[in-house]
Amino acid sequence: MPAGNVSWDVTVTDSAGATSVGVLTLTIAPAALSITTTSLPPAQVGVPYSATLTATGGVGPYTWAVSGGSLPAGLSLSAAGVISGTPV
DSSP states (O other), X not given: OOSEEEEEEEEEEOTTSXXXXXXXXXXXXXXXXXXXXXXXXXXXXXXXXXXXXXXESSSSSOOOOOOSSOOOTTEEEOTTSEEEEOOO
């Protein structure tokens, strides 16, 4: 079930046949955002390279960016999570 609010009607009936109707709403939060890629395939100088990063949770679509350090020369990270290029 996707994250968001879900509402539905409920009815309670007692032993005398009296009823009461109410509306309940449940808020479902998205799962915590987590990067699931734990390792990358090896690269070789002068050989084209491509690897796709993966994540779960949160609310997609995801946007990827380098947030510390830098990729090896010749490689870049797309906003879609693809590391590609030719290492030099």
